Amino acid sequence: MSQLSAGICRRLNEAPQEEIDQLASGHTVQLLSIKKVAPTTASTTATDRFRIIISDGVHFVQAMLATQLNDLVANGDINKNTVVIIDKLACNFVQDKRLIIILDLHVVSRNEEKIGAPTAPPSTQDAPAPAVSEATSSSVTSPATSSSTGQAKPLQPQPRTGPSGRGGRSVYPIEGLSPYQNNWTIKARVTQKSDIRTWSNQRGEGKLFNVTLMDESGEIRGTGFNAVVDELYEKFEEGKVYYISKARVNLAKKKFSNLQNDYELSLEKNTEVEECLETTSVPMMKYNFVELSSLEKLERDNTCDVIGVIKEVGPLGEITSKATNRTIPKRDLTIVDMSQYSVRLTLWGKQAEQFAADDLPVVAFKGVKVGDFGGRTLSMVSSSIMTISPDIEEAHLLRGWYDGIGTEKNFQSHTSGSSGASFGGFNRNEMRHLSDVKESQLGMSDKAEFFSTRATIMHIKSENISYPACPTQGCNKKVVDLGSGWKCEKCDKTFERPEYRYIMSMAVADWSGQAWLQGFNEAGLAVFGKTADEVHEIKERNEAEYNALMAQASGVTFNFSCRAKQDTYNDQTRVRYGISRITSLDYHEEAKHLVNLLKSPWAQ
Amino acid sequence: MNEQISMRVNSARLSGVKGRTVRLPCKVLRLSDDIAIVEASDGGQVEIQRKNVDMTATYVEVIGNVVDASTIKAMATLPLDSEGELDMQLVNDVIELTFESRFDKLFPRYKDT
Numbered sequence: 033m034s035q036l037s038a039g040i041c042r043r044l045n046e047a048p049q050e051e052i053d054q055l056a057s058g059h060t061v062q063l064l065s066i067k068k069v070a071p072t073t074a075s076t077t078a079t080d081r082f083r084i085i086i087s088d089g090v091h092f093v094q095a096m097l098a099t100q101l102n103d104l105v106a107n108g109d110i111n112k113n114t115v116v117i118i119d120k121l122a123c124n125f126v127q128d129k130r131l132i133i134i135l136d137l138h139v140v141s142r143n144e145e146k147i148g149a150p151t152a153p154p155s156t157q158d159a160p161a162p163a164v165s166e167a168t169s170s171s172v173t174s175p176a177t178s179s180s181t182g183q184a185k186p187l188q189p190q191p192r193t194g195p196s197g198r199g200g201r202s203v204y205p206i207e208g209l210s211p212y213q214n215n216w217t218i219k220a221r222v223t224q225k226s227d228i229r230t231w232s233n234q235r236g237e238g239k240l241f242n243v244t245l246m247d248e249s250g251e252i253r254g255t256g257f258n259a260v261v262d263e264l265y266e267k268f269e270e271g272k273v274y275y276i277s278k279a280r281v282n283l284a285k286k287k288f289s290n291l292q293n294d295y296e297l298s299l300e301k302n303t304e305v306e307e308c309l310e311t312t313s314v315p316m317m318k319y320n321f322v323e324l325s326s327l328e329k330l331e332r333d334n335t336c337d338v339i340g341v342i343k344e345v346g347p348l349g350e351i352t353s354k355a356t357n358r359t360i361p362k363r364d365l366t367i368v369d370m371s372q373y374s375v376r377l378t379l380w381g382k383q384a385e386q387f388a389a390d391d392l393p394v395v396a397f398k399g400v401k402v403g404d405f406g407g408r409t410l411s412m413v414s415s416s417i418m419t420i421s422p423d424i425e426e427a428h429l430l431r432g433w434y435d436g437i438g439t440e441k442n443f444q445s446h447t448s449g450s451s452g453a454s455f456g457g458f459n460r461n462e463m464r465h466l467s468d469v470k471e472s473q474l475g476m477s478d479k480a481e482f483f484s485t486r487a488t489i490m491h492i493k494s495e496n497i498s499y500p501a502c503p504t505q506g507c508n509k510k511v512v513d514l515g516s517g518w519k520c521e522k523c524d525k526t527f528e529r530p531e532y533r534y535i536m537s538m539a540v541a542d543w544s545g546q547a548w549l550q551g552f553n554e555a556g557l558a559v560f561g562k563t564a565d566e567v568h569e570i571k572e573r574n575e576a577e578y579n580a581l582m583a584q585a586s587g588v589t590f591n592f593s594c595r596a597k598q599d600t601y602n603d604q605t606r607v608r609y610g611i612s613r614i615t616s617l618d619y620h621e622e623a624k625h626l627v628n629l630l631k632s633p634w635a636q
Numbered sequence: 637m638n639e640q641i642s643m644r645v646n647s648a649r650l651s652g653v654k655g656r657t658v659r660l661p662c663k664v665l666r667l668s669d670d671i672a673i674v675e676a677s678d679g680g681q682v683e684i685q686r687k688n689v690d691m692t693a694t695y696v697e698v699i700g701n702v703v704d705a706s707t708i709k710a711m712a713t714l715p716l717d718s719e720g721e722l723d724m725q726l727v728n729d730v731i732e733l734t735f736e737s738r739f740d741k742l743f744p745r746y747k748d749t
Contacts, residue, residue, distance in 0.1 A: 620723060627729045636738075 034115040034140050036060050036147055041091035044123070044132055045153040052123040052132075060140060061086040062115045062147050066097070066105060080105075084134070086118075089148030095121075095132040104139075115140040115147075205249035209281050209295055217277040219308055220245035220252075223398075224417045225270045227382070228261055243268050244291065244415060245276065246318070253289045253415070254279060256299035267305050279303040289415060319398055321426060325371035332404040335413070339396040339426050340367030341434045343374060348384055361385050367395065370433050377410040383418065392434070394427040395420050467544035475596025475607040483596065486617070487540035487547070488589040489559065494582045496537075497571075498556070498564040500530030508533060508553075532564035540592070549594060551611045558614045559585045591615045641744045642699060644731050647680025651705040656746055660698045660708060661716060661727050664691055674698070677728035685709045695722040 037059035044052070064085040082097040082105055097105070104110045119136035204216040224244040231237060239261050243254045254276075256264050268274070280298040289296065299305075322336045330336055346364035353360055363384035368374040377400065379387055398417040403409040412418065421427065464472075464483045474481045502509045502520035511518040517526040534556025540549055556564055560581065571578045593613035598605055629635060642657045650658070660682065662674035672684040672691050683706060684691070684698055691698075693715035700710040716722055734743045 620726065623726055623730070624723075627726065627733065630733055631729075 034060060034062075034144065034147070036062055036087070036089040036115070038088050038090050038148075041086065041088040041093045041150070042153045044121075045091070045093050045130075049123065049125065052121075057119050057121070058117065059088070060115060060117050061088050062113060062144070063087075063110060064092055064146065064150070065112055066110065086132075086134070087146075087148070087150040090150055091153040092150040093132060093153060095134050098133055098135045101134065101137065104137075109139055110137075111142070113144050113146055114142045115144055203275075206245065206247050206252050206293070207249035209252065209297075211281045211283075211295065213281075214278075217275050218245065218247060218252075219273060219275050220247040221273045222268050222270050223251070224415060225268050226414050228265060241265050242288075242415070244417075245274075245297075250293060251291050252293045252295060252297055253284065253291050254297035254299050256303075259301060260299050260303070263301070264299055264303070264305060267307075273308040273310075275304075275306045275308050277304050291415070319396060319424070319426075321396075323371040324367070324369045324373035324375050327373070327375060327402065327408040327410075330402045330408075332402055334402045335399045335416075336402060336410075337396070337398045338367070338369070338375075338377075338400065338410065339394065339422075339430060340369040340375075341394050341430055342366070342392050343368045345387070363387055365395075368434075369430065375408060375410055377412070379412050379418075383412060393421045394430045394434075396422045396424070396427060465544040466540070466542050466547045469547065469596070469609075470545060473607075475598060475609070478598065480595050480597040482593065482612075484591065484593050485542065486589060486591050487542045489538055489586050490541050490546065491539040492559070492582055492585060493537040494579070496535070498532040498534050498536075498568055501533040503527055503529075503531040532568045534564045534567075547609055549592065549609045549611050551614065555611045555614045558590065558616065559588070589617055591617060641746055643743070643746065644697075644734065645676075646678040646728055646731050647676035647682050647706070648678050649731075649735070650682065650702055650708070653746065654702050654704065656702055657699065657711070658702055658708070660700075661695070661722075661724075661731075662698060663695055663722070663724065664693070667691060675724075677724045677731060679724075681706070683707045689713055693717045 040059040040061065064087045066082050066084050069081050069083050079099050080102055081099065082102065084095050084097050085092050086095050101110075110116065116137040116139050118134055119138060121135055122133045124131040124133065202217065203219045204213075206218055206220060209216060209218065222243050223246045224242075226242040228239050228241050230239045238258045240255055240257045241261055245252050245254055276297075278300070280300055281295050282298055284291070284294055284296040319337045319339070321339050322330065324338065324340060327336075327338075342365050344366035346366075348361055348363050350359045351362050352358070360380055361382075361384045363379045365377045365379065365387075366374050367377055377397065378384075396419045397410070397412070398419075399413065400410045400416045401413050403411055462484060464474075464485055466485060466487060469483055469485065474483055500511050500513070500518060501507075502511050502523055502525075504520065504523050504525065507520065507523055509520055509522045511520045511527065511530045514526070517528055518530045519526045533553040534551065535553075536551045536556055536559075538549055538551060538559075539546055541547075551559070553564065556567075560567055562570075562581075567578075567581065570581060591614070592611055595610045595612050596607055597610065599608045640657065642659050643653070644659045644661065645653060646660070660674070660676055662676050662682065664672055664674050665681070666673040670685065670687055672686050674682050674684055674696070676682055684700070685703070685707065689710045689712065691710075691713050693713075695716035697714040697716055698708060698710050699712045699714070700708040703709055733739065
């Protein structure tokens with residue numbers, strides 16, 4: 033039996049360009065296989081090309097036979113298991129892959145047995161010795177995929193002996209999945225499983241569910257439809273690890289997922305899912321926490337991970353979805369963290385209903401959506417994951433911090449103003465004075481813009497201070513006097529008496545300037561302290577008293593939260609400032625704030 | 637004609653303004669016909685000589701002459717009661733701020749100190 037140059041294959045596989053040129057000649061190898069390959073270009077010169085596997089007894093590598101040597105194959109000079117000495121070779125690097133080309137060789141001996149038990153050489157990414165297994169004929173075909181080392185996304189060619197007994201399953205990293213590879217298996221943990229959702233549109237209806245799968249390399253989303261739901265939904269359990277194979281790899285629909293992966297999996301009828309009991313290598317949740325104080329830097333609709341102590345749990349409420357007309361349960365939580373900021377986070381659906389945390393736990397949230405409702409808010413989406421009291425370092429740190437000093441701290445809120453119904457709560461920190469509002473042309477663009485200001489009422493246009501409105505709860509439409517009653521067009525109902533609602537224009541001023549603000553019912557209530565019905569009645573009854581009331585309201589200072597928007601009325605476009613929130617001054621609060629301001633670096 | 641200047645003070649500042657007219661926001665601790673013992677915004681106690689001066693509110697601003705570092709002869713009082721307690725800490729912060737040199741132009745200072 034010939035002596036092969038052991039180690040040469042591995043060198044050929046790993047060496048850089050310069051070294052290859054030196055490795056060129058003098059090595060003895062055995063040709064394990066010779067295969068004709070289809071010509072890459074449908075060219076006129078249909079020259080055969082042969083792909084060969086060369087072995088040094090320890091490893092094998094793929095190579096191409098230079099066309100000038102084609103005759104040797106045709107003549108039968110070289111065939112399976114022939115031992116040859118390489119006289120000349122070249123190595124082409126194509127897109128991170130190396131292609132070894134044998135340019136010249138001469139035969140040593142033929143008809144030998146296969147020498148040694150060569151395996152695929154270790155991938156250039158890791159150094160240690162390859163797992164010696166599967167030296168059967170299957171290893172001859174697998175080099176087609178595994179010996180192409182140096183790929184950008186390294187596939188791990190060493191088969192791991194799967195604990196489930198399905199020997200020889202090679203586990204791919206999730207990062208390495210692509211639509212071009214079908215024969216893969218991933219070992220991943222289900223970090224999130226959605227509810228079964230049904231849909232129905234013009235094209236039909238069906239049901240689906242999603243899972244988020246994670247391993248050391250990354251995450252990927254998997255979706256199963258209709259029949260697959262029945263088969264696989266129960267099989268997947270959150271937190272458990274599974275071997276998954278034979279799912280289809282598609283381009284990710286980024287609209288439905290906030291994961292980084294370009295691809296996603298379609299779970300099909302023939303997808304295999306097998307629970308894996310050896311879970312140590314698969315990591316638990318990977319977080320990338322953002323401090324609450326830096327939430328402002330994130331744009332609306334971004335997702336992020338946060339961790340904090342639940343300072344407040346709101347009551348279970350409901351909201352009616354305008355789109356589907358269905359009511360969805362919701363619950364607000366307030367979380368705080370060591371950056372001394374607090375923020376409101378909304379839970380939906382079952383999570384809102386089931387949330388039960390009497391103590392103030394540390395909760396980690398992954399993939400929550402950032403909103404800009406009144407500053408910054410966070411909201412759970414279907415792919416968000418909430419973990420109560422996770423066993424991670426950040427959680428322990430938070431727990432210690434909160435128990436120690438956190439309870440007394442005052443937190444800077446991202447929910448500017450209280451969690452009121454109207455948006456744009458009063459934000460003392462971002463207050464503008466009136467000349468600033470006008471100069472910065474707030475509301476001049478198409479979008480509505482919000483600001484807060486403190487100003488004194490100078491004058492209220494007393495001619496039109498209220499309008500007759502429909503008494504139906506929630507409907508504020510103007511009702512028409514038919515003589516026999518007042519009719520609401522929207523509700524199609526007639527009433528004996530309307531309910532008056534304020535609609536006022538008032539001139540307000542501060543040290544810098546003046547502006548006209550439009551106020552609605554709640555503004556009127558705050559300014560007059562009486563209902564619009566009462567004021568309307570006073571106006572009808574006693575004009576002097578009415579004027580006195582108007583005068584009394586002037587000269588009073590309020591905090592306003594306003595919405596600036598362009599309005600077109602009779603071909604005239606103007607910016608209108610609407611009052612979304614009006615509050616009387618709490619002198620104590622304001623004074624404290626001023627003192628702090630004076631003590632701050634800004635005032636020095 | 638002398639401008640009547642009266643700065644708002646707390647108990648610690650009394651020693652610096654002997655003989656001057658001051659205003660002292662305070663909480664009445666003990667009341668008797670001639671004397672009242674009050675607590676100033678910095679927590680220090682001051683004796684108020686209050687013949688014929690009404691001091692029946694809980695929180696009061698005493699306007700009077702500084703006799704010594706712990707006594708004021710009252711000339712008049714202003715009741716400071718409102719809903720809830722008066723935040724003496726806030727009052728003290730304001731008093732201390734008014735004495736800062738950066739606000740010299742804002743608040744009248746005693747002449748010829």
